[in-house]
Amino acid sequence: MSKLAENERYQRQISLKELGENGQQKLKNSKVLVVGAGGLGCPALLYLAGAGIGHIGIVDFDLVSLSNLHRQVLFSVHDIGLSKSLRAGDILGKLNPDIEIEVFNQKLDNSNALEILAGFDIILDGTDNFASRYLINDACVLLNKTLVYGAISRFEGQLAVFNKASIRAEIPANYRDLFPLPPADNEVLNCEEAGVIGVLPGIIGTMMANETIKVITGIGEPLLNRLLTYNSLNNRFFEMDLVVMPETKSMIPANSDSFKAFNYHWFCNINSNFELNQDDFERIMNDQDIQIVDVREQGEKPLIDDFKHIHIPLSHLKEQIPDMDAQTIVLFCQSGKRSLSAAELLSKHYGQSRKIYSLKDGIAGWQKNK
Template sequence: MTPAPTVEPPARPPLVPEGPPLDAARLARYARHLTLPGVGVSGQRRLARARVLVVGAGGLGSPALLYLAAAGVGTLGVVDDDVVDESNLQRQVLHRTVDVGRRKVDSAREAVLAANPDVTVEVHPVRLTAGNALELVSGYDLVLDGSDNFATRYLVSDATAIAGVPHVWGALDRFRGQVSVFWSRPPEGHAPVTYRDIFPEPPPAGTVPTCAEGGVLGALCATIGSVMVTEAVKLVTGAGRSLLGRLAVYDAADVTWRELRVVADPTRAPVTHVAGPAPDACAVPSTSAVSADAAISALQLRDLLDSAAPPYVLDVREEFERDIVAIPGSVLVPAGRLLGPGSQDADPFAALPDDRLVAVYCKSGARSQRVVDAAHAAGRSNVVQVAGGVLAWVDEVDPTLTRY
């Protein structure tokens, strides 16, 4: 049987009108674009006029911002409320060792302007919320979402859907990456599609590895981030065929690409408001989300360790994490051994003492919460979480220790 021929979508008009004529210096700078079919002088003038918002100045935001700046995008917005951590440097090439401790938006702005001083950089050092998402995205022609959590992805999706702003999305998981384009009000002849058409609901908590557990190949950020920028340039200039209606999936371990068709879910309710944060598999449980008898603070743990009846302290991180920093006297049993395949064949908590308190910690709380929940389900009522994990211990008990 002969495969059905691929039906090409109708031509897509440029997203942004032309900006002012390019002077001699800019004609020289962007010469390789000017001879490129589909871009040319007209496309470069559109890029210069474009306003693009990048959500997240991390693994995907780093290459995206640098390549958008190099491409000559006139105005770049950056949304991120985080600060640079040493563990970011393995993949977030926008930031340098000397930037550790600085706001990511400030480090990003400095790097972008060093790459191209013609670019205007607008920094938004805030966390994206249901209250500010729509206002932020409405001020831009296009949004690139490089966030690393489900809550933010749904906020971006809902806000761009309401505003009618096209939305380039990328995601990473270990050796795999995904990229697509969403647009609730695309040009005539193109079907509308949103992030919720692929992922109607976030995955149940605990079913997706946390960022610390799963890890990310650093170079994968460049691969997926550059594809996101390619899609942005194509949308702005009208060049090529966009990923609207398609999901590209890359496996760096095998060096393979797959393409999946994306269509609107006819049963999905229309997006009429920006929903609050959805359950987030990478989120850290807050102390208030844990019942009072199932969590203790780092300061409480310190006091208990100095008491006549110190608790048994269980570290459920990976061995390499313990080599970086650990709570003194703790015993290492990675969460995977307690919760992974085979843990149901026998009582994984049999080795824990039942005559004293067991305090469980990880990096910041996600893994330890799952272990505590499983221990309670197994009847171990003496098991509690150290809220905030080893990072809380460093912040509240011993600031001389290493953060990661």
Template sequence: MNLPENRYRPDWKNRYSRQIGVPGVGEIGQGRLAGASVLVIGAGGLGIPIVQYLASAGVGRLGIADNDVVSLSNLQRQPAYRESDVGQKKTEGIARMVRALNSSMVLDVHDMRVSESNIRSLVRDYDIVADATDNFAARYGINDACVLENKPMVYGSVFRYEGQVAVFNVQNGKGEFGPNFRDLFPKPPPPELAPNCAEAGVFGALPGIIGSIQAMEIIKWIIGTGDLLDGRMLLFDGARMSSDSITIPDTGARHEIHSVQFTDAACASDDVALISPEILYKWKKDGKEFVLIDVREDHEREAVHIGGHHIPQTTHSENSEHPDELTRVVRPDIPVVFYCRSGARSRQTVLQLQSSGDYPHLYNLEGGILAWIDRIDPNLPSC
């Protein structure tokens, strides 16, 4: 079998012999891997094992999209990076790893944040897409782009000890497409039910497990072997070391997708007033009187902050021994702005205050400190 010279070196049969010997793979399957292209969006806990196993398996072309930098807290679950990489771009670190692992493959590095304006053109250039992000807004946007461009999307997510994997928008031999992400989640869950790793925590080895399963589904799809997680979702529980699966209904959501929408959980409800980073910046610049409160934990505050009082959410929860700490700072006569990493925890704090007293001027910073860094001060450390 003759494979493209720009994909494999002459010793490819020896290199991939253990994989070629697997029933359902063979030289034909290895050739399909050599001719395939995969886009991995996210170079974090999920993206690293996906990229590692796709490169090891001999995928011919691999694209990696991310604009984040390595932080110290990443190292617990992102073993491709080292202490010396802290502060450096993730795409640079993961690209070094891939090139050292498999110099025969074509590597596309997209140092960018995916958005409504660029996601379709990015997705269009690849055969299959891996969603290795950590927020609902990106997942919806990636899903919409994959539906509009007729590309399958391999989804993975992690939460504490639990993980999920599914393959969306798979086209069968009749040209029909399976369920997509919006069939399973028509609308984002409330922010308090959709925390990310920084807010809820994650067991370090879990992304390695889930990302590896995502890589396996991608390889199976390319080769055309095995039963895909098409129309069903794998549920993995690392604490109990058990797994289950659920059926994903086809609700016809595909026919309602006409454009890409990055639908964020923090924007799913209008019961909390939002203030944009731009308006908050203007308030600061103009010297407007307001109270700013950071509800993140101590280690997050130490890494980066934008000023204001520091009152962690855990100190004013219903079970806290100090429930009145907030009320000593919050004033009913002037605006009070709360912020956290992405806007979820601060929204909960606003809701708590709204239900407990008369505070007419409460605001939640839209997108949290992540949005502030992205839109106002990109020189701040990543969080």
């Protein structure tokens, strides 16, 4: 496209003296990836495409549904049942044919994340689950990419720019400096369960686009090592400094191999991954490097003498987790529920350094099986 027409498209922002032609060129030269074309991703994408980001990537594997339309402002009823990323790509291409749009119609996971993210300068996280959020954060730290973070819950939003060093913040903060570990899966409701007002992701997603433009053009004060929260009910903003925590670094996979081996779903407590079925238990119970632990409270019956084990009630584990040397730890209780909680506790304590299992259906299942 001719320089003249291009200038007409961006004329209103080029005429900002802080941005100017120089800033517009920076936007044109930049590569921005938006993960999740949902409530946050849609408004962010609209403004990024409008502003003339030269290369925009969109990752989403989901399909448009009717219940998305109150907040996912790219889509209409004609898009229901179609791929969000492909539709977003088409729609943005019509909004601004002068930019390149790259569509990744797939789920971002640790097998493809490093490869996909590597082609971009700035990553926007508009996903809707913790496994993706930790995965994207860790990948950005490994690849040294700036991460524009936005998240919402009901009427409140959070916004930050992670992993971007500056004069003010030489060591950049990342998501794990704020939340080192994910919450248990029953602690936090997603949009589907908790509900969300459509305007809120519109506001936070638009602010994510704004932070991105500021970072690229070097204007203003992006939220580096700061977190901003917004409450849409009382219009209160609250801002705080993010302090880089010394222990954060050790929690992030150190290289691409350990990143690819890290099970983010398991880490974020999708419980079924802890469960060990009775047959597999029988197979491994006499292994050398195994510690079997009864997590029932004192005095619970039946007493078990079929296999070697130790007894640490769940209530004690909640207070303190003792050192265990074995590589594999199998926890059991009466029905398999409390041992799942214990497995969560231990897995958070030991991270990837132990294989931790909960015996499915517990002692009740074991006795039935015998």
